[in-house]
Each structure stands twice: as C-alpha cells, then as structure tokens.
Amino acid sequence: MGIRILGTGSYLPENIVTNEDYTKFVDTSDEWIVKRTGIHRRRITETPTFVMAEAAARRALEDAGVSAEELDLIICTTVSNDYMTPSLACVVQGRIGAKNAIAYDINAACAAFVYALDMANMYLKNGYRKILIVSAESLSKITDYTDRSTCVLFGDAAGACVVEASDRPFASCLGCDGTGAHSLFARQHRNEIPLVELQELAEVDQFGPARDGAIYMDGREVYKFAVGAMSKALTEACEKFGTAPAELDLIVPHQANIRIIQTAAKELGLPLERFFVNIGEYGNTSSACIPVGLDQLNRAGKLTSGAKVGLVGFGAGLVYGGCVFEVE
Numbered sequence: 001m002g003i004r005i006l007g008t009g010s011y012l013p014e015n016i017v018t019n020e021d022y023t024k025f026v027d028t029s030d031e032w033i034v035k036r037t038g039i040h041r042r043r044i045t046e047t048p049t050f051v052m053a054e055a056a057a058r059r060a061l062e063d064a065g066v067s068a069e070e071l072d073l074i075i076c077t078t079v080s081n082d083y084m085t086p087s088l089a090c091v092v093q094g095r096i097g098a099k100n101a102i103a104y105d106i107n108a109a110c111a112a113f114v115y116a117l118d119m120a121n122m123y124l125k126n127g128y129r130k131i132l133i134v135s136a137e138s139l140s141k142i143t144d145y146t147d148r149s150t151c152v153l154f155g156d157a158a159g160a161c162v163v164e165a166s167d168r169p170f171a172s173c174l175g176c177d178g179t180g181a182h183s184l185f186a187r188q189h190r191n192e193i194p195l196v197e198l199q200e201l202a203e204v205d206q207f208g209p210a211r212d213g214a215i216y217m218d219g220r221e222v223y224k225f226a227v228g229a230m231s232k233a234l235t236e237a238c239e240k241f242g243t244a245p246a247e248l249d250l251i252v253p254h255q256a257n258i259r260i261i262q263t264a265a266k267e268l269g270l271p272l273e274r275f276f277v278n279i280g281e282y283g284n285t286s287s288a289c290i291p292v293g294l295d296q297l298n299r300a301g302k303l304t305s306g307a308k309v310g311l312v313g314f315g316a317g318l319v320y321g322g323c324v325f326e327v328e
C-alpha cells in the first residue's frame with residue numbers, strides 16, 4: 001500500500017531578487033554565485049509564511065478536486081513559521097476551513113517534505129483518507145544578510161500536495177546524524193529571564209556563536225554530508241521499493257546547490273537530465289523545494305502514469321530522506 005498524489009499546488013512570491021542585488025550590501029558577485037551554486041535569482045517577500053502556505057494549500061486542493069472539509073489531517077513543514085505556537089498547520093486548517101482535520105507541524109529542515117510523505121503513508125495505512133501536506137518557508141526572515149556565504153542561497157516559497165492511499169508501493173529511507181547538528185542551525189530569539197543565572201542561559205550556546213534567529217552554516221561540512229546522503233537515501237529507498245536508481249524516470253532533489261546535484265548524479269551513475277532542477281530561478285527554499293518542483297512537473301504534464309519518481313532531501317539536523325513512488 002502506498003501513496004497517490006491527488007493534486008499539487010505552490011506559491012512563489014512575485015518579488016525577484018538577482019545576484020547583482022546582493023553586491024550592494026555584501027562582497028560577492030554574480031559570477032561567484034552562479035559558478036559555486038547555480039543560483040541566478042530567488043524570490044524574497046515580506047508575505048507571512050501562513051499566507052504562502054494557505055495559497056499553496058488552496059491550489060493543491062483545487063487541483064485535487066478535494067474540499068477542505070474532506071481532509072482528515074494537515075501536516076505542515078517549516079523552519080520559518082511566523083509563530084512559535086500555534087503550528088502553521090493549525091493556522092492553515094482554520095483559514096481554509098478544514099474543520100474535520102487534525103493539524104500539526106514537523107521540522108526536519110530541507111528533508112521535511114519527504115518525512116511528511118512518509119508520515120502520511122503511515123496514517124493512510126491506518127485508515128486516514130485525505131491528507132494535505134504543505135511545506136512553506138520564508139527563509140528571508142531567518143537569513144543573516146551580513147553573511148555572504150549563506151544569504152545568497154536562500155529564497156521564499158511554498159508547495160503543497162493532497163494524498164490518499166494507493167495500491168501501488170511507496171518506499172522511503174530516512175536518516176539523521178545529530179552529531180552534525182552544529183554545522184547548520186538557527187537559534188531561537190531568547191527573552192532575558194530575571195530568575196536564572198546568565199551562566200545557565202549560556203548553555204544553550206553549545207553550537208558556538210551565531211546571530212540569534214539567523215541561519216548559521218558550515219557550508220563545506222554540509223556539502224560533504226549532502227552528497228553522501230543523497231545517494232544513500234535514494235539507493236536504499238529504491239532497494240526497499242524493489243528497483244534501482246537507474247530505473248527511476250524522474251528525481252526531484254532538494255535544491256541546495258547545483259554542484260551537489262551534479263555530484264550525486266555522478267555517484268548514482270545517472271544522467272543529470274533525470275533530475276528536476278529549478279535552483280537557478282528560486283534558490284534554496286528548504287522544505288518547499290521538493291513540493292514546488294512536484295507542482296511544476298505536475299502542471300507541465302510530466303508526472304505521467306507509470307513513471308517511477310524519486311524524491312530526496314537533506315538539511316539541518318543533520319537529516320536526510322529519500323522516497324520512491326509510482327505515478328498513477
């Protein structure tokens with residue numbers, strides 16, 4: 001038993017930011033950014049995360065021909081929610097009127113959409129009928145615009161899909177290596193507490209100095225992890241599915257760096273053309289990358305019946321996740 005994607009949706013903010021725009025406030029160049037990352041443009045907005053999430057959700061429901069009231073569950077994925085609480089999923093549930101759905105968020109960084117699909121698969125096996133997954137990220141809200149090595153990478157976007165149970169198989173491979181947590185993190189803003197010693201507060205600084213509320217990344221460490229994680233996750237998901245990476249018709253990878261995708265393709269012995277790539281236009285939008293890619297493929301008529309699709313993501317945690325399913 002597996003997953004059938006009934007519909008997809010996405011929201012991409014209108015405001016386009018070019019590489020040239022960054023040269024006005026950090027020491028960088030279009031040439032460096034394109035050569036080292038493959039990014040030309042990204043979308044940046046002040047629109048709240050929940051507004052982007054709602055728009056993507058409504059488009060996915062419309063594409064699926066499913067009403068909000070038919071949903072039993074909404075899973076949202078985000079590292080950049082507008083609120084620490086309530087969850088993004090509860091806000092979306094209220095705004096779209098999904099009154100019969102339970103709702104919660106998961107945080108598995110850029111691998112979270114794959115984690116959410118895996119979780120949805122388990123709920124479907126247990127009798128849930130229609131599940132909405134929404135991945136929405138306003139990374140611009142947690143970007144340190146004084147750090148040239150990270151600020152040029154990130155963009156804002158939301159992607160969504162509606163799923164139900166299917167007879168066709170679904171297989172996944174999820175993983176985590178928390179010993180690498182220090183290489184990619186964003187610390188919460190903290191209020192001062194008059195009741196405890198500063199020393200106690202300092203203990204949460206275990207990962208070292210970084211701006212509160214902004215992403216810190218050791219790019220080289222994450223790069224090394226990412227390349228290995230991509231091929232491991234896809235290969236193991238394929239094994240569980242009973243196929244081989246070479247048999248996949250289409251792979252939608254997390255869009256962190258074109259060089260990571262190229263290297264993973266080489267390691268897997270697959271042509272780059274098999275991988276969906278839109279990093280040049282939108283940069284890294286964390287957990288939104290994969291569902292936005294799925295929506296673009298769906299609307300371009302490229303999710304054809306019988307196609308074997310692989311999804312693969314990795315990110316802060318450090319986490320990774322790959323899955324394989326067949327389009328109906």
Ligand code: ACO
Nearest residue numbers: 028029032036110148149219220222223256257286315316
């Ligand atoms: N413009 C110009 N120069 C720069 C820039 C920039 N924007 N950023 C860094 N540099 C410089 C560095 O300071 C360094 O200079 P130095 O040699 O004088 O010290 C030089 O370029 C090379 O730096 P590296 O960090 O080695 O560059 P690299 O080729 O590794 O590219 C990058 C950096 C793009 C961050 C890469 O390491 C990467 O993609 N890492 C993985 C990112 C990723 O996958 N993140 C995943 C998840 S993100 C999330 O979870 C939200």
